[in-house]
Amino acid sequence: MKIHEANQAFWDASANWWREKEDKRGLWKKAHQDPSSVLSVSEMPFVKDVEAKKVCVLGSGDNEVAFALAGLGGHITSVDISERRLDIAAERADTLGLQLSFLQADVTDLSVLEDNVFDLVYTGGHVSVWISDIQKYYEEAVRILSVGGVFIVNEYHPIRRIWLDANGEHPHHDYFKRGPYTYTSDEGLPTFEYHWTVSDHIQTMVDAGCFIVKVDEHGTHIQDEFWMEVNLEKLPAYLMIVGEKG
Numbered sequence: 001m002k003i004h005e006a007n008q009a010f011w012d013a014s015a016n017w018w019r020e021k022e023d024k025r026g027l028w029k030k031a032h033q034d035p036s037s038v039l040s041v042s043e044m045p046f047v048k049d050v051e052a053k054k055v056c057v058l059g060s061g062d063n064e065v066a067f068a069l070a071g072l073g074g075h076i077t078s079v080d081i082s083e084r085r086l087d088i089a090a091e092r093a094d095t096l097g098l099q100l101s102f103l104q105a106d107v108t109d110l111s112v113l114e115d116n117v118f119d120l121v122y123t124g125g126h127v128s129v130w131i132s133d134i135q136k137y138y139e140e141a142v143r144i145l146s147v148g149g150v151f152i153v154n155e156y157h158p159i160r161r162i163w164l165d166a167n168g169e170h171p172h173h174d175y176f177k178r179g180p181y182t183y184t185s186d187e188g189l190p191t192f193e194y195h196w197t198v199s200d201h202i203q204t205m206v207d208a209g210c211f212i213v214k215v216d217e218h219g220t221h222i223q224d225e226f227w228m229e230v231n232l233e234k235l236p237a238y239l240m241i242v243g244e245k246g
């Protein structure tokens, strides 16, 4: 898919920039010993019992959550489209003595992974915005999940995106216009972003074969939300949806 290839090129090209940012933040160094530094109070009840369980993190990026789940004893498969970001994460895991499997793949095509193998699939922290087909994304997530397994989506709340590119207090984008929104990165590369709505996330998870266990809008602040010009502190930061595969 050309759109995802373009996004992949952008994430590969910007991997070193993110590496420096993440090194300054320092969370990757402590997430495994202090999982609550990267997992919220809302997420914790659904991840605390991952000891010895098979866990897949989709769009793992900085791998802070993947490292936290490894620290909680999960056997982690960390999936990202960017080989460069995975290389950096693998180096860091080595430094920390953590054992994770790293897999370069597009979340809309996880065909190298078998059906019904994971106890937990986790995704979020600004992954869905890069995905052109939320149906395929969630279908793949649920396909690899075992029956009774848990699917956690903890995304930046979709309502925030309507203030992207706004320079006043009024929203700039139509909530229902999914995209693609085309941008040019600092590296001069095209990127394609999507604004999935709250009901897109929930209904797609149900259609993919989960029943909903929990929906929670939580937090008011997103760390490093440098792309947003407007103060959004009165809005929810995260939308968490937890499903169980039926």
Ligand SMILES: C[S@@+](CC[C@H](N)C(=O)[O-])C[C@H]1O[C@@H](n2cnc3c(N)ncnc32)[C@H](O)[C@@H]1O
Residues within 6 Å of the ligand: 004, 007, 008, 011, 058, 059, 060, 061, 062, 063, 079, 080, 081, 082, 085, 105, 106, 107, 108, 124, 125, 126, 127, 130, 131
């Ligand atoms: C903003 S990060 C979110 C992950 C993590 N919260 C973070 O901040 O690093 C987005 C990640 O999604 C990955 N990504 C984008 N499109 C993808 C796709 N189609 N399949 C798998 N990963 C993808 C990117 O490479 C990037 O690492």
